[in-house]
Amino acid sequence: MAKYILKRILYLFLTLFIIATITFFMMKMLPGTPFSNENRMSAEQLKIVKAQYGLDQSVFVQYVRYIGGLLQGNLGTSFQFNNEPVTALIGQRIVPSMQIGAQAMVVGTIGGILLGAIAAIRKNTWVDTLATFISILGLSIPSFVLAVLLQFYLAYKWKIYPVALWDNFQSSVLPTLALSALPLGTVARFMRTEMVDVLSSDYIELAKSKGNSNWKVVTKHALRNSLIPVVTIIGPMAVSVMTGSMVVENIFSIPGIGEQFVKSITTNDYPTIMGLTIFYSFLLIIVYLIVDILYGLIDPRIRLGNGGKE
Amino acid sequence: MDKILEVKNLHVDFDTYNGVVHAIRGVDFHLNAGETLAIVGESGSGKSITVRSILQLLAKNGTISQGEVLYHGDDLLQRSDKEMDKLRGNKISMIFQDPMTSLDPTMTIGKQVAEPLLIHNNVSKKDALKRAEEVLRLVGIPNPKARMNDYPHQFSGGQRQRIVIAIAIVNYPEILIADEPTTALDVTVQAQIIDLLKELQQKIGTSIIFITHDLGVVAGIADRVAVMYAGRLVEYGSVNDVFYNPQHPYTWGLLDSMPTLDTSESDRLNSIPGTPPNLLNPPKGDAFAPRNAYAMAIDEEEQPPFFKVSKHHYAATWLLHPDAPKVTPPASILKRYEKFKTLGGNVENV
Amino acid sequence: MEQIPQIPKDKFKLIHDENNADQEKIGTPSLTYMQDVRRRLFNNKVAVVCLSLLSIIVVVAVLAPVIAPHNPNAQQVTMSNLPPKLGNLNIPGMNGYQNMGGKMVDAYKQAGAPDGTFYILGTDYLGRDLLSRIIYGTRLSLVVAVLATLVDLLIGVPYGIVSGWKGGKTDTFMQRIVEIVSSIPNLIVVILMMIVLKPGLTSIVIALAITGWVTMARLVRAQTFQLKEQEYILAARTLGEPSMKIATKHLIPNLSSTIIIQTMFTIPNAIFFEAFLSFIGIGIPAPNASLGTLLSDGQKAFRFLPYQMWAPAIILSIIMIATNLLGDGLRDAFDPQSSEN
Ligand SMILES: Nc1ncnc2c1ncn2[C@@H]1O[C@H](COP(=O)(O)OP(=O)(O)OP(=O)(O)O)[C@@H](O)[C@H]1O
Numbered sequence A: 001m002a003k004y005i006l007k008r009i010l011y012l013f014l015t016l017f018i019i020a021t022i023t024f025f026m027m028k029m030l031p032g033t034p035f036s037n038e039n040r041m042s043a044e045q046l047k048i049v050k051a052q053y054g055l056d057q058s059v060f061v062q063y064v065r066y067i068g069g070l071l072q073g074n075l076g077t078s079f080q081f082n083n084e085p086v087t088a089l090i091g092q093r094i095v096p097s098m099q100i101g102a103q104a105m106v107v108g109t110i111g112g113i114l115l116g117a118i119a120a121i122r123k124n125t126w127v128d129t130l131a132t133f134i135s136i137l138g139l140s141i142p143s144f145v146l147a148v149l150l151q152f153y154l155a156y157k158w159k160i161y162p163v164a165l166w167d168n169f170q171s172s173v174l175p176t177l178a179l180s181a182l183p184l185g186t187v188a189r190f191m192r193t194e195m196v197d198v199l200s201s202d203y204i205e206l207a208k209s210k211g212n213s214n215w216k217v218v219t220k221h222a223l224r225n226s227l228i229p230v231v232t233i234i235g236p237m238a239v240s241v242m243t244g245s246m247v248v249e250n251i252f253s254i255p256g257i258g259e260q261f262v263k264s265i266t267t268n269d270y271p272t273i274m275g276l277t278i279f280y281s282f283l284l285i286i287v288y289l290i291v292d293i294l295y296g297l298i299d300p301r302i303r304l305g306n307g308g309k310e
Numbered sequence B: 001m002d003k004i005l006e007v008k009n010l011h012v013d014f015d016t017y018n019g020v021v022h023a024i025r026g027v028d029f030h031l032n033a034g035e036t037l038a039i040v041g042e043s044g045s046g047k048s049i050t051v052r053s054i055l056q057l058l059a060k061n062g063t064i065s066q067g068e069v070l071y072h073g074d075d076l077l078q079r080s081d082k083e084m085d086k087l088r089g090n091k092i093s094m095i096f097q098d099p100m101t102s103l104d105p106t107m108t109i110g111k112q113v114a115e116p117l118l119i120h121n122n123v124s125k126k127d128a129l130k131r132a133e134e135v136l137r138l139v140g141i142p143n144p145k146a147r148m149n150d151y152p153h154q155f156s157g158g159q160r161q162r163i164v165i166a167i168a169i170v171n172y173p174e175i176l177i178a179d180e181p182t183t184a185l186d187v188t189v190q191a192q193i194i195d196l197l198k199e200l201q202q203k204i205g206t207s208i209i210f211i212t213h214d215l216g217v218v219a220g221i222a223d224r225v226a227v228m229y230a231g232r233l234v235e236y237g238s239v240n241d242v243f244y245n246p247q248h249p250y251t252w253g254l255l256d257s258m259p260t261l262d263t264s265e266s267d268r269l270n271s272i273p274g275t276p277p278n279l280l281n282p283p284k285g286d287a288f289a290p291r292n293a294y295a296m297a298i299d300e301e302e303q304p305p306f307f308k309v310s311k312h313h314y315a316a317t318w319l320l321h322p323d324a325p326k327v328t329p330p331a332s333i334l335k336r337y338e339k340f341k342t343l344g345g346n347v348e349n350v
Numbered sequence C: 001m002e003q004i005p006q007i008p009k010d011k012f013k014l015i016h017d018e019n020n021a022d023q024e025k026i027g028t029p030s031l032t033y034m035q036d037v038r039r040r041l042f043n044n045k046v047a048v049v050c051l052s053l054l055s056i057i058v059v060v061a062v063l064a065p066v067i068a069p070h071n072p073n074a075q076q077v078t079m080s081n082l083p084p085k086l087g088n089l090n091i092p093g094m095n096g097y098q099n100m101g102g103k104m105v106d107a108y109k110q111a112g113a114p115d116g117t118f119y120i121l122g123t124d125y126l127g128r129d130l131l132s133r134i135i136y137g138t139r140l141s142l143v144v145a146v147l148a149t150l151v152d153l154l155i156g157v158p159y160g161i162v163s164g165w166k167g168g169k170t171d172t173f174m175q176r177i178v179e180i181v182s183s184i185p186n187l188i189v190v191i192l193m194m195i196v197l198k199p200g201l202t203s204i205v206i207a208l209a210i211t212g213w214v215t216m217a218r219l220v221r222a223q224t225f226q227l228k229e230q231e232y233i234l235a236a237r238t239l240g241e242p243s244m245k246i247a248t249k250h251l252i253p254n255l256s257s258t259i260i261i262q263t264m265f266t267i268p269n270a271i272f273f274e275a276f277l278s279f280i281g282i283g284i285p286a287p288n289a290s291l292g293t294l295l296s297d298g299q300k301a302f303r304f305l306p307y308q309m310w311a312p313a314i315i316l317s318i319i320m321i322a323t324n325l326l327g328d329g330l331r332d333a334f335d336p337q338s339s340e341n
C-alpha cells in the first residue's frame, strides 16, 4: 500500500508537470496580450511593461522561469488586480469557494446516498420512480439554470435568502443547493444501481436466511457493501462541483476562485488563468488520490491484497 | 417416524416480463426427523424454489399461490416475515450453492458466523465469537482462532463453503437445507463437504434436505430421494427404490445419463434429448411427455397421479396404470432391476 | 389408498414415433436479441415518451429554416423585449401584456407593432424572435452533440477495440495515454482550448474531442477484452478470419449496447459543455444563438423578463432529461437483468 501511494504521488507530480507545460505553451500561442486592448499605452510604455513581466525574454527562458517558480509554490502574478501574486488571490478567495464546495459535496453525497438507497429498497414502486425522477432532474438541469431559478424565486421574489451577498451561512444556502443538485443526482443513481445489485446478491440472501430482519439486512450488510463503490465517484463529483462553482459563484457574486477564474478568462488575464488552472488540477488530482487511498482502506479485498477485482 | 416438515400441494408463480411463470405446480413431500432427503432434477426443474418456499426466501416477483408448509404440523405460510425471521437461521437454516458469493465480502468471517447466535440467542458478543470459533473448528477450518478476523476473499472455495456450513449449523438447527452445496466445488472437495455434512448430522442430529442435480452425490448421503421435473415431483422413494427400481421414464433418463461403478466402459451414457417445457404455459398433461420415448396419448392430455410402487415408493407415470402396455426400459435400467433383486426387492409392474 | 382412474383404453397407445417430429416445435419461438431489445424498449413507456420528444426536437432542429417563423438574427430594435403572444388568443402570459409599474399594459401596442404581429415566445433585447432563436439554438446544440458523438465513435471506439484486441504491450502503452489524458480534468482542457482557439463551434468540438473519447475507449476496451475470449470469436480467429472482418462482423454488433448506452451520456454532456462555455462567454460567439447563449442572455434579464430564460432552460432540460432517461431505457432493454430482479 505504501509503495502504491508513493507511486501515485509520483504520478501526481508528473501529471501536474504535464499540465503546467501544456498550459504554459498554450498561453504563449495566444495572439493578443492583455495589454493590446489598452490603446492608451504607447509602444514605449508597452515595452517597459513587458520587461516588467519578463515577456521580452525568449519563450524557453520564460518557461524555465515559470516552472522554477512553480516548484517554489509561485503561481505567477496577475496582470490585473494590482499585480497581485496568484497565490495571494487564491488565499483571499479560497474560503468561500471551499465552503460552498464542501457543503455541496456533503449535501449531495448524503442526500444522494439516502435517495439511492431508498429507491433500491423500494425498487419498482412509486417511491423508486419518484427518487429516480429527482435524481434525473438533479443530473439534467445545469447548475447555472438552477442557480438563476433559485435566486429569482427564493431570494428575489420570496426573500427567504439574500440575493447576492457573501457574509454569513444564510448567504451560502442557495449556492450550495444549486451546486449540490448534480452530485445528488449522480450519487443517487450510482447508489441505487449498486444497492440493487447488492440486494440481489447471494450474501444478502444468506444474511436474510440467518434470521436478520429486513432492516438489519440493509443496515448491517447491504449499505456498507453498496457504499464502498460510491467512494469512487467522489472524484468526478468534485470535478462537477468545481465546474458548477465557476458559474454559480458568478451568479451569486461570491468572491470565490471560480468567479475569479471566469473574470480572468473574460479579461485575458493569462497568468491568473494559468495559475488557477494548475491550482484546480492540483486540487482535483489530490482529491482523486485521497479517494483512491480511502477506497483501498475501506475495502478489505483491496486493503488485504489478492482477490481484488482490478 | 416423525414428520418434522411436510410440504403440501405447493404452487409458486413468478411474475415476469413475459408473463407468469408457474415454476412449482403442486409439490408434496415430507421430511422425517433425522433423515436426509435428496431432491434431484435437471437445472430449472424448481428444486431451489421449492426449498426456498419453505423459508419464504423467494425473489420479490415470486408468490406462493397455493399450498401448505407444515413445520411440526404448523403452517409456516401463515406466518409473517417477522415470525419467519425467528425460525430462519435458528430452527431451519440454509446452505447456498455458491460459496464464492455467499459470504459478505466486507465482514470478517468471525462476525458472520457469530451473527445467527447474536440474532437468536441472548448471548454476549464475546461468547458468540467464542462459539463461532468452536464451530469453525468443527467444520474443519484450520487454526480458527487466528482466522476469525480474516475476510472471505482470504479463504479457498472449499473453506468458504465450510464457513457457510458453519453459519448454517451454529444454532444447531432442526432442519438444514443444503441447496447444491457442492456443485461449485471440485470433486475431492465435494467429497469432503459431503462427509462433513454426514458427520455433523450425526453430531447434532439435524434433518437434511439435500438438493443436487448430480445423482452420484445422492447415493452417498441420502436416505430418500425425490425426483423433480418441470415444477413437479415425478418419483420418490428410498435411495434403493429410486436407484434400482425406478419407474418414471424421466428417472430412467436421469440414471441413464449418470456413470456408476457398475457402468462398464462399453456402456454409452445417454443424455435425455430435448429441453424442459416452458413454464409460462405449462403443458396440460405429463410435462415430460414431449421428451418421453414411452409417451402415450394420455400423457399429453392428463397429468398422471402418483401410483404406489411399494410402501414408500411412488411414481407419477401413466405407465403404472393397469391398462398401460408393458414397456421395456433401457438396458442400463434393466441391469439396475437385476441389482434390485439381489438387494432383496421385487420388481413389480414391469 | 389411491384410486386408479378409469381411462379409455385407446389412450394408452405409445405415440413414440410421431413424437420425434414434434420435438422441434417445443417451446415458444425465441426472438432474436435485437428484436427482443426493441420490444423491451418500446414497451417502456418512459423511454418511448423520451424517444418521441427527442425525435420531435431533432426534426424541428433539422427543419429549422422551414419552421422558424423569423430570421433568428434579424434585429428590430423597436420590437425589443416583447412578451410572448400567441395570435389573438387571450391566454394570460401569452397575450402580449406585461406588468409595467403595477399595471398590465399591451406591450405590442406600446411598441407600435402593426396589428397581427406576434411573437409566440416574445423577443429579446434586440427585438429578435425568441422562438426562432431557440429553434436555431437547439439546432446548434444538437450539432455539437452529434459531432461529439462522432468523435466518440471515430476515435474512442477504434482506440478501445485496438487496445483491447491487441492486448500486451500495445495495450499497456495505449492505456498509459488514456490514463494521462483522463487524469487531466477535462473542463480545464476544454477551457484552455477555448481560450487559445477562437470561440466557436469548431473550437468546442475540438475541445470536446481531446477529452471526450477517453470514457468510450475505456468501456470498449474492457468489453473487447471479454469478447475476445468468447468461443465464437476464438473460432473465427482460429479459422483465420481477417481482423477487420472479425471486428465488423463479430465485435461491433456485440459492442453495440455498450456504445449506444455510452452515447446517451456523451450527448447530454456535450450539450452541457456548450451551454456552460457559452454561458461564461467563451462558447458560441454572438450573434449566433445556441442554448447556452440564450440562457446567458436570458439570465441577464431574468428578473424582469423571466420568459427569456424559461424557454431555453426548459428546452435544454427536456433534452438532458430525455437523453438520460432514454439511456436508462436502453440499458434496461439491452440488459433486462438490470431492471428485473
Ligand atoms: N425470480 C424468478 N423469476 C422468474 N422465474 C424464476 C425466478 N426464479 C426462478 N425462476 C424459474 O423457476 C424455475 C425453477 O428455478 P430453480 O431455481 O428452482 O431451479 P433449480 O432446479 O434450482 O435449478 P438449478 O439446478 O439450476 O439450481 C426455473 O425455470 C426458473 O426459470
Ligand SMILES: [Mg+2]
Pocket (backbone or CB within 6 Å): B047, B048, B049, B179, B180
Ligand atoms: Mg437451484
